[in-house]
Amino acid sequence: MSFETFEPTAGILLYIAAVFLATGVVKGVLGIGMPLIAIPLLAGTVGPIAAMSLMAVPTIAINLWQTAQSGYMGGALKRFRAAYPLLIGGVILGLFFLTRLDRGALFVLIGVIVMLIALSQMLPFNLAIPQRWERWCTPLVGIVSGLLGGVSSFLGPLMAMYLVALRVTKDQFVGAIALFYLIAAIPFYLGLGVSGHFGWTEFFASAAAAFLIWLGVLAGQRLRARASAELFRKLVLGLLMIVGANMVRKGLM
Known part of the structure; x- marks a missing residue:
């Protein structure tokens, strides 16, 4: 589905706006990646690929800002230079499959990935990688993250771990x-x-999404000082498990 053929009602538009605001709130409270929250919640309304295209401006804008503000761009470019070419190659290969999967298969794939990510965040993670292994692990993580990112836009969890x-x-x-x-x-x-899934219509819709997410982030930052972050995290991860399972159900119907 693309925005050229999408016929929204007032109720659907309100739902989409609420999803973006909620995505911003979760980002503001927990820092969880925006696509992981927004895409599974929007996929059933606008379609998986259209949902991904809506995250273009928010994703690029916030990560450009964070990269510039971190002061670590030069260090990251040098330390992880072996990952970047494979990351890009993995994204391109993943995109090849993304644009050719039928809607049902795409729902199942994204639903399973969302549930696995949520489950991984619920489990304790104490793995430590020795520095001597980094030379070999970095390219491997780059290509696998790229493939996941290309087929679902969820490259962050593996890279974060x-x-x-x-x-x-x-x-x-x-x-x-x-x-x-x-x-x-x-x-x-x-x-x-290039594949016809992201044009000016999607760009302007994505820019509007960025504004709503920004408002949500501001609200989330205020909420973070008052709410229990751990309880909020568990509720969000539980919601992701339910949403992921529902996507799998829809894909198999």
Whole structure:
């Protein structure tokens, strides 16, 4: 489905706006990646690929800002240089499959990935990767993350677990993950454009989404000081499990 053939009602538009605001709130409270929240909630309304295209402006804008603010761009470019070409190649290969899967298969694929990501976040993660292994692990994580990103736009969780296992500092983590997102997002959305899934209509809709998400982030930052972050995280992950299971159900029907 594309926005050229999408016929929204007032109720659907309100739902889409609410999803973007909620995505921003979750981002503001927990910092969880925006596509992971928005895409499964929107896929049943506008279609999976159209949902991904709506995240173009928010994804590029926030990761460009975080990369610039981190002060770690040069360090990340040098340390993880072996990952970037494979990340881009993986995104392109993943996109090839994304644009050729039928709607049912795409729903099942994204639903399973969402549930696996939510489950991984519920389990304790204490893996530590020795520095001597980094030379070999970085390219592998790059290609696998690229494939996941290309077929679903969810490259962040695997990359985040890898950076945590490397025991990078908080500032290094933010700068490195934002740069990975930025480098992957450019070929991903260019590919959607070439395949006819991202044009000016999608761009302007995505810009409007960015504004709503920004409002949600501001609200989430205020809420973070008052709410229990751990309880909020469990509720969000539980919701993702339900949404992912529902996507699988729809895909199999």
